[in-house]
Amino acid sequence: MAEPLVAVRGLSKSFGGLRATDRVDLDVEDGETHAIIGPNGAGKTTLIGQLAGDLRPDAGTTRFAGQDVTSLDAPARSRLGLARSFQITSIFPDFSALDNVALAVQAHSGSSFRFWRPARAERELREPALAVLDGVGLGARADVLAATLAHGEQRQLEIAMALATRPRLLLLDEPVAGMGLEETQRMVRLLSTLKRRLTIVLVEHDMDAVFTLADRISVMVYGRIIATGSPEGVRSNAEVRRAYLGEGTPP
């Protein structure tokens, strides 16, 4: 069996006395959609931050695509093919939707120490950006200022920016949080089309979305992964039911 795309070993991070992640081991296989669920404060977002390279671990290693990336920061990991969305929508609000995506293309297309030619006139930035924007269903909104897009559209824009970097791994931190039913369904359909083309790590509280999308699920409680398995296996795991699913969301 080939090496997993992501191999995390013993990853720990404390904030003061709080152990946000506690010796986490996690394998994400190439091509799978791997959901991470758990109650609030379980350390899911910290784990995403560590995978993305925004947070330095206190201990442990992260390997990505066969390479030790533990000491690499977020921009370096992005260039290796790791893309993310944030829990709280993170876009360039004073740029148009198209320019948001074009910037993501630019970051992965040659040097940005270019001082003369207007970036807007560069077809090699504009055309891929338009294609990606079309792909997530925002083609008609290309010239709209990102700040004025609806919440759901901004989340789609974030996915478009991630895709524009042509990633191998997509880290999604609560992609349907705060969305209405219709917006949620649209996002889940979008993510379904990305499954298999990409490896996805998905942190989400919406259990319908998780059980629709995930190939495997890991359950995180108090900074530790207490179970990993197929959706059916996790659904029937007694410890998981007690720790999490029993708390309100019926499986």
Add this chain to the structure above:
Amino acid sequence: MAISRRAIVLAAGAVLLALVPPVAGLLNQPFYVDLFRRMMIFAIAALSLDLILGYGGMVSFGHAAYLGIGAYAVGILAFYGVDNGFLQWSVAVAASAVAALVIGAISIRTSGVYFIMITLAFTQMLYYLGISLETYGGDNGMPLRTRSQFAGLVDLRNPSAFYYLVLALLVLFLVLGRRLVDARFGRVIRAARSNEPRARAIGFSPFRYKLAAFVLAGGACGLAGALLANQTEYLTPDFMHWTRSGEIMFMVILGGMGTLFGPVLGAVVLLGLEDVLSALTEHWQIILGPFLVVVVLFAKRGLFGLVEGEVPRDG
């Protein structure tokens, strides 16, 4: 249409500035050539600050440092008999750029109030360094031996020739600056200002771009310093005083941050008001202060925003 209105405003501004020497000649008021040349020199300093402040989001409260370094480069070389302007001005730009590289490499790692304080601290260090240089006049400063020589190409002792050289440089910097902020480089620093974690997440390492912008701005302001030394024919540590940094920053904010043209307008208006009001009363700052407060409160995009009219902000 907004674009044509901007074009009209800019063309009118350029024509008005170009007409200053002949009109001053007709009115027999050579003083105005001097005043407007001074405005344009500060306009270059202010637009260089706008690159890092308005587009890069770096609130440098020490931009006068480069003004001082550029001026002292010219003054010290002249002191030792080196009058060649090409050499003097190259040294002025290079020395300012190197200083910006050092100051930027340290300060850009911080942000917010810390960034402001570190840039201020460095400039104060240079200010006191200037005071301690007894050879070059200490805190009294020293006269510039002679204006920079350009091998017969331009004679800076001719007020109009000097004036048009400054105007040409101002236009050049506006064109270069305009290209730069719309090119890939400018988009990276604007993206980093807009949302740095997002810029990092899509693969940019903003530090190197911000540092490069900081160095470019420092070098450009160094040239303004070289011009200023020739303008005043005197140099003093006061060029680097923190109130001078504040004045340059005010030109940017008054005229409109992130517009490049705004700071030019800001420099003209601020120095113009200073000149008019100080003729009226000794306590002219009592009038200037409230005016500035009103502009900052009611004109979000500065004076240039008012003249230019509504333009949708775009990336």
